[in-house]
Amino acid sequence: MSSGFTQVSGWGQTSPARTFLRDAQSVKELHNVLTSVGRRGAIARGLGRSYGDAAQNSGGSTIRFTDRSFSFDADRGVVTASAGATFDDIMTQIIPHGWFVPVTAGTRQITVGGAIAADVHGKNHHHDGSFGNFVHSISLLLASGDVAELDRSSHHDLFFATIGGMGLTGVILSATFDLLQVSSAMMSVRTERHGDIDSLMESMLRNDSAFRYSVAWVDGTATGKHLGRGVITHGDHASSDEVRSNHKRPSDYRSPTTIDIPPFVGAARSVRRSTSLLFSELWYRKAPKLREGQLVSIPSFFHPLDGVGHWNRLYGKNGFVQHQCVVPLDRDDVIRSILQRVSSDRPANVVNVLKRFGEGNDAHLSFPQPGWTLTVDLPVTSQLSTTLADIDEMVSSAGGRHYLAKDATTGSHSIRGGYPRLGEWQHIRHRVDPDQRWQSDLSRRLNLCATLKETE
Amino acid sequence: MKSGTGELQTIALFGGTSEIGLTILRTFVGPSTERIVLACRDTVSGQTVADTFAEHITVDVIEWEARDLAAGPNIISMLGDDNRDVDLVIIAAATLGEQSAFDADPVLAGEAVVINTASPIATLSATASQMTAQGHGNIIVLSSVAGVRVRSDNRVYGASKSGLDSYALALANELDDTGVEITVVRPGFVHGRMTDGMKPAPFATDPATVASATHNAVAAGRRVVWVPRVLQLVFAVFRILPNSIWRRIRR
Numbered sequence A: 001m002s003s004g005f006t007q008v009s010g011w012g013q014t015s016p017a018r019t020f021l022r023d024a025q026s027v028k029e030l031h032n033v034l035t036s037v038g039r040r041g042a043i044a045r046g047l048g049r050s051y052g053d054a055a056q057n058s059g060g061s062t063i064r065f066t067d068r069s070f071s072f073d074a075d076r077g078v079v080t081a082s083a084g085a086t087f088d089d090i091m092t093q094i095i096p097h098g099w100f101v102p103v104t105a106g107t108r109q110i111t112v113g114g115a116i117a118a119d120v121h122g123k124n125h126h127h128d129g130s131f132g133n134f135v136h137s138i139s140l141l142l143a144s145g146d147v148a149e150l151d152r153s154s155h156h157d158l159f160f161a162t163i164g165g166m167g168l169t170g171v172i173l174s175a176t177f178d179l180l181q182v183s184s185a186m187m188s189v190r191t192e193r194h195g196d197i198d199s200l201m202e203s204m205l206r207n208d209s210a211f212r213y214s215v216a217w218v219d220g221t222a223t224g225k226h227l228g229r230g231v232i233t234h235g236d237h238a239s240s241d242e243v244r245s246n247h248k249r250p251s252d253y254r255s256p257t258t259i260d261i262p263p264f265v266g267a268a269r270s271v272r273r274s275t276s277l278l279f280s281e282l283w284y285r286k287a288p289k290l291r292e293g294q295l296v297s298i299p300s301f302f303h304p305l306d307g308v309g310h311w312n313r314l315y316g317k318n319g320f321v322q323h324q325c326v327v328p329l330d331r332d333d334v335i336r337s338i339l340q341r342v343s344s345d346r347p348a349n350v351v352n353v354l355k356r357f358g359e360g361n362d363a364h365l366s367f368p369q370p371g372w373t374l375t376v377d378l379p380v381t382s383q384l385s386t387t388l389a390d391i392d393e394m395v396s397s398a399g400g401r402h403y404l405a406k407d408a409t410t411g412s413h414s415i416r417g418g419y420p421r422l423g424e425w426q427h428i429r430h431r432v433d434p435d436q437r438w439q440s441d442l443s444r445r446l447n448l449c450a451t452l453k454e455t456e
Numbered sequence B: 001m002k003s004g005t006g007e008l009q010t011i012a013l014f015g016g017t018s019e020i021g022l023t024i025l026r027t028f029v030g031p032s033t034e035r036i037v038l039a040c041r042d043t044v045s046g047q048t049v050a051d052t053f054a055e056h057i058t059v060d061v062i063e064w065e066a067r068d069l070a071a072g073p074n075i076i077s078m079l080g081d082d083n084r085d086v087d088l089v090i091i092a093a094a095t096l097g098e099q100s101a102f103d104a105d106p107v108l109a110g111e112a113v114v115i116n117t118a119s120p121i122a123t124l125s126a127t128a129s130q131m132t133a134q135g136h137g138n139i140i141v142l143s144s145v146a147g148v149r150v151r152s153d154n155r156v157y158g159a160s161k162s163g164l165d166s167y168a169l170a171l172a173n174e175l176d177d178t179g180v181e182i183t184v185v186r187p188g189f190v191h192g193r194m195t196d197g198m199k200p201a202p203f204a205t206d207p208a209t210v211a212s213a214t215h216n217a218v219a220a221g222r223r224v225v226w227v228p229r230v231l232q233l234v235f236a237v238f239r240i241l242p243n244s245i246w247r248r249i250r251r
């Protein structure tokens, strides 16, 4: 009954799926895999860095497109990459030539397919928008087995339905996107420490437009008048003048090495409340009140967590939920209420990130929209579902929404409310996948691919 | 689908007005629960029950007659049609009956076995294949200590539960490694509607205790749950009593 099934989960390690995990190295192999997909359908998977159940399909197939090749035009700053190519590989190749990816997530370990399907955003969203903004064209394998070439002029509706479409319009085979020119492999950073959330948000609003990158770490354990105290880091790519004294040219970039957390760690122990209190206190104290012009490397600015492989195991065997929402700018009260809710539960919480988003784009299910986005890491405990239900209610009633690439718990009605263009997206999807060949645990949980009669 | 915190979105209860069944069901209802299906004979009472759930939950009350062996499997297949998974099925419908009434009417005795054994087996069988295809799911089967060693003064009910209990355990073995788990609940005498007016047996319990023990067993992945626990010991002794003694045991 069970032959060939593997257990896979998202980065948060919650709700693992038993799925038929299959690798395909070429379009021909993908076609072969597709012919044997049954009623439970199939979903593409990149490196599994989405936190919840987006890249898994219980009882059905989960397909990894493993072609990692890409080509790079060093004169024009354009990359054409297979969907399986990783940001890590691409960055290692392009930075020495003075180019950078236009958007990077908090980890380099994601694929081009995953970056498009989740329309990932980075610390530069207020300045540049999300990854989809830089994509020229996408080659998409459709449910019919045909390959469609999508761009802003031909099949533009399917192009935008695929950006942020969580793999539910087809398997992305390759894409072409623009790069950002940089003159060094270093970042020039300004760090500010703030004793409470009001001063932190106020400073962010006032100053972030002067920097390409901007983000704040917020202490989720602080309460009372220290609620939401934290550290803002603003940054820009350092100019060649700034780094001259430092001798760091783009060509000095190396993909850093990592240490790994072995599997047994998660089983044995997990992040404790005491650890998180200690971490938060130290992290806050170690930040200067104000420091400008500090030069730091690209990995330590963008991907500090990548220094420790499998850090997700530290949260223990029940896993953790990374909750990310965005609420309109004038609803900063919701950010305060969420922090209050989180700190009153006293969880073992360490990573909370606050940022201001800029304009959204034309992709139907793209997450970023103007406002405050807050990300909180919460280990799974018996109270967590109630906490999250309360938070979701706050987010929904403020006209906010949840990030599908992180979601593991939100209800389908919050998603329907948060994504007003879902119905439009479902129409486009239905046209190219009437038989529901593309399905994931996420799509079932949130009823994303509801048959049209249900939504009309 | 299950949510990341392990909560269940869709739950179906066969015996939609069963006191124990409902009490168990309520322990699994949480903020992520979106849909409850109550399959019951008396849809008017079913509707009254439906109204007690939180507003965000869609409760479908479906008319269901246990003696119609196709009815359970039909409901299960209907649930699978809309591409949303069934996370938990609770099989709770049963008839206790009076042994004297069964003796007076052999057809009634046969019917009790249809309700207590044949019908749950049909529904279980349909649920098992559907959940196997989903790759996940939990099933709770309401059995009884009466089926562990059948007393002569309770032989129809006892034998019918015994059949269901052994089928469910064998099915659980078959489902090893499919992601589908079965929990068989063996309560003793449970105070409640079904036993109203009866003299309680030793170690009597109540629906709330059965429900929380069942919930914990499902969470821990245990296959059999005795309520109260001591009955496991009691029946370990009963099982080995020589028949010359056992045949004289009355409630």
Ligand SMILES: Cc1cc2nc3c(=O)[nH]c(=O)nc-3n(C[C@H](O)[C@H](O)[C@H](O)COP(=O)(O)OP(=O)(O)OC[C@H]3O[C@@H](n4cnc5c(N)ncnc54)[C@H](O)[C@@H]3O)c2cc1C
Pocket: A011, A043, A044, A045, A046, A047, A048, A049, A050, A051, A054, A055, A065, A083, A084, A104, A105, A106, A107, A109, A110, A111, A112, A113, A114, A115, A117, A118, A119, A120, A121, A122, A123, A165, A166, A167, A168, A170, A171, A172, A173, A305, A405, A406
């Ligand atoms: C430490 C860490 C930090 C992160 N920081 C950020 C951040 O700052 N900003 C941000 O936006 N996200 C962030 N994320 C989330 C991550 O960037 C996204 O979830 C991204 O989609 C993961 O890419 P992946 O290749 O691992 O894809 P997976 O997680 O494997 O899949 C994600 C989605 O993409 C789809 N997909 C994958 N490949 C294809 C394909 N070839 N064709 C069609 N669909 C496909 C899958 O079906 C799924 O729906 C972070 C994650 C981690 C672990």
